Amino acid sequence: MNMAARIVVQPRLERLRGFVTSFAELLNTGSREEEILEAGGALLAGLVSRDDWLPDEYARPSSDGYRQYLLHCDSRERFSVVSFVWGPGQGTPIHDHRVWGLVGVLRGAEQVETFRHRHDGELEQFGAADYLDEGEVDAFSPRTGDIHRVSNARPHEPSISIHVYGGNIGAVERATYDLQGNSKRFISGYANTTQPNIWDRSK
Secondary structure (H helix, E strand, C coil), rough: CCCCCCCCCCCCCHHHHHHHHHHHHHCCCCCHHHHHHHHHHHHHHHHCCCCCCCCCCCCCCCCCEEEEEEEEEECCCCCCEEEEECCCCCCEEEEEECEEEEEEEECCHHHHHHHHEECCCEECCCCCCCCEEECCEEEECCCCCEEEEEECCCCCEEEEEEEECCCCCHHCCCEEECCCCEEEECCCCCCCCCCCCCCCCCC
């Protein structure tokens, strides 16, 4: 019996390699944060405009909660690139970052709710919830407000977003919050112990 051969499409890791290289070059210019977010956001938009480069092992959802996979960390920990994989109905608690960040949606959609402290210390939602669709990019910074809650905007399927942070985000001490403004320290870490090998050009 003849069986059609299964076609295995290799991820186009050169796209991630090119992004990492270009982002490092951007930081080498000594640009101000506003310039990094603007130019870096354009680089990230280019990366998430093509969905053919993320390996399957860094795109797997889990029924236990969202997954945060490290794709690359700069050798000087100036920036990190992370894939967030959201199963249906999954999201984060309200949390901060302590570093600047960029978010680009690769698959699906995200809902982002932004919060700020009131004078009495409690939290209030700031503005309406934002929705990011595939290919869209958002930025945040402690300077302008980096407290938010993120969730999968697709109720019946996973969503994936690519995040870039101004540090090794899995090692940054941060905080979650309740609406009364009470904080709880956390360090997120990562769901994976290996990273994509973006430096092998032999294939």
